[in-house]
Amino acid sequence: MKNNEVQMGALYAGFAYFLWGILPIYWKYLNHVNADEILANRVIWSLFFMLCILLSTKKWHSLITTLKGFRTNRKQLYALVIASLLISTNWFLYIWAVNTDQMIEASLGYYINPLVSVLLGMIVFKEKLSPAQYVSFGLAFTGVMILTLSYGRFPWIAFVLALSFGLYGLTKKLIKVDSAIGLTLETLVVTPIALLYMTSLFINEKQAFLNGSVSTDLLLIGAGAATAIPLLYFAKGAQKIPMSMLGFLQYIAPTITLILGVFIYHEHFTKLHLLSFMFIWLALTIYSISRTKLFVHWETKWKRSRDVGI
Template sequence: MRSGIMYISLSYILWGIFPIYWKVLDHVSSEEILAHRIIWSFVFVLLLLLFQKRFADFLYECTKIVKSPKILLTLALSSFLISANWFVYIWAVNHDRVLETSLGYYINPLVSVLLGMIFLHEKLNKGQQTAFLFAAFGVLISTVHYGHVPWTSLILASTFGFYGLAKKVIKLDSAFGLALETFVVFPIGIIYVLYLESLGSSVFFEWDASTNFLLMGTGVITAIPLLLFAKGTPKIPMYFLGVLQYIAPTITFFLGVFLYHEPFTVVELITFVCIWTGIIIFTMSEPSFKTIWKTRLSK
């Protein structure tokens, strides 16, 4: 189990420090970063599959998917959802909204539970209902004070929540899934980069070498945490996964406050305290979490 915890923790740590990478690329438009992230993620995963001699298995999975219109449609939907999520995240970081991205990923598990209730007819236990009310109250406080809904946070949480729903339909190996999702939007990424080149406004090959390498590296930093996560997940209990998932937004939160010095007023504090309270209640109300504690107390 230790190796599982190590893999999962490392994946969340890498996801948590993503803002540092995007900040280094803040001289590049969010749209162009997204296009390169799609392109190089597809290229990197494809090379990885070839290196692991799994490309034939990947092609076999593709032939099965092509025969199912439902899975094809869901795959297209999941591709656009994750692309939208990536874009909003990159845009938010490079527009000094790191704290909003942190908030979005804190409330994501609660949004996922709500979506499960609506679309999969899953029932919320009392703890989950209370947790959701705390989170909603935190968002309401921010909305009333600033006069607008924290759209960045809600879009990040909802796109990733719907993406999770889509992934329940497409049950694929993580590398296969990333390859297919980026393949769907790969032509859009290529066309957009070529369009920028035709206008003379693309930074790729027009800027310094470090920028080119960083743009190409977006594929590597996208794939590695996902592969670590996939390697670690089977080795740890679900309640551990439920706790560890908050490593990423917590790191991002500290980056926003202490590294990038984003405003953190009493209103933000109250909002986050409400969210954190909801998360604690949510985590402790998970059936797997309660079972493990009952087992330990009975010994």
């Protein structure tokens, strides 16, 4: 890869993670709307926005071709449905967590997500962990246990966010499509449910959308763009940079969310919270370093010298 390509890729991916990090501010402006209605609008308007994007970028035919391919490839179709349900669950819980003043726990979910993904890879694909990754898991587990003791309960929001996104990533491996088409298809699957839900709200006159507040209407419509734009930047950036760099950049989003939760929205953050996060940050540092080419090269040399010694 050329240096200027890598720099541009890092800029695109970094900006995507920055947008994901500040997304809670957007949801906070909608905290007077139920999380389920926000989710329904997010799904519907994301589909609308992505269809416009596909039309403008002339990817419409690729979408049709992919849809036709599902007739013969049932495995991909089932994976798409599961991925749609998982990402919808993740979106709902994240919106609900943000708007019930639990941003700190939500940020924890995205900090531990890479480790959960590795664990899923170990269980599903029988991938082997390096000694450094075992140490990372031990430290992260300690951090979660400290948080559990400080809360007096298991941090289930963080765990479900990490698990749902980890499983989503797992199912996405089975769907070999462009990221823009992927998001379009995922929202297409759950849009009928979202439309039925919105219809029931309108029938019972319980909806916030089109109920007198223009600012609320615009924010709900804008949820589609707020969902799609970071993903498009991420897709553009991920193509140009190595995975090790992407691994470091992914911590931008939960770090911004944590800062917002503590310093802007003044959520409860104790010394035990800090201790817990320090364990998790150390775990992630070790994990991220263990994925770099230099560390892998050093570890391979160490294993060879150990084998020779034996």
